């Protein structure tokens with residue numbers, strides 16, 4: 114096919130120009146991030162030794178000691194924040210935010226699903242149905258690991274199909290709580306925002322030619338480019354105000370954080 118190797122063939126449809134460019138990018142990234150990684154490793158190793166670890170810290174210790182160090186340095190404990198990210202309240206808040214941003218209305222619909230925890234929504238804009246979204250967010254036995262978005266139906270009215278609204282699904286594996294005082298199901302907003310970004314890319318495309326519309330309309334190494342922007346919105350105080358409410362007290366996370374900082 115005229116390519117020297119598989120990497121050249123793969124890149125022929127992508128944003129990066131050559132295998133050399135990709136390798137240089139990765140090498141440069143490694144050179145730039147190494148000093149910071151070494152610094153953080155040293156800091157964590159020292160902390161672990163001071164708090165009782167006999168040998169040097171290993172990869173499998175990182176998460177445990179990083180959580181402990183975070184608690185010591187910033188008085189932050191991930192578990193304390195979980196009650197603010199109960200599944201239904203986050204989803205409702207995310208939809209409120211998307212109404213403001215994209216003028217979208219979401220309506221839950223009862224249609225056949227593959228598991229009782231799956232929820233389904235119709236998306237409307239100015240009263241017109243524009244697509245359907247399935248959310249399957251709970252971890253369960255036998256389910257594939259990780260989180261992803263994919264599509265079933267594309268917008269394709271030019272083929273004369275009666276029901277041409279696009280349809281997409283977001284899947285994640287948020288675990289059930291391990292403590293009785295936590296809400297029945299909490300969500301990692303970073304993951305949900307990320308996959309929802311992909312789903313919206315699919316659902317909101319108005320391009321009618323399936324092979325160049327939606328996520329097929331961008332090179333595969335560019336499909337993630339817009340996501341960090343959308344994902345980072347979850348930190349914005351105005352966005353947090355939309356969805357981060359304590360599942361029992363109804364207090365907003367942002368408000369609590371401000372109070373904590375003041376005290």
Ligand SMILES: [Zn+2]
Nearest residue numbers: 307311337340
């Ligand atoms: Zn992604």
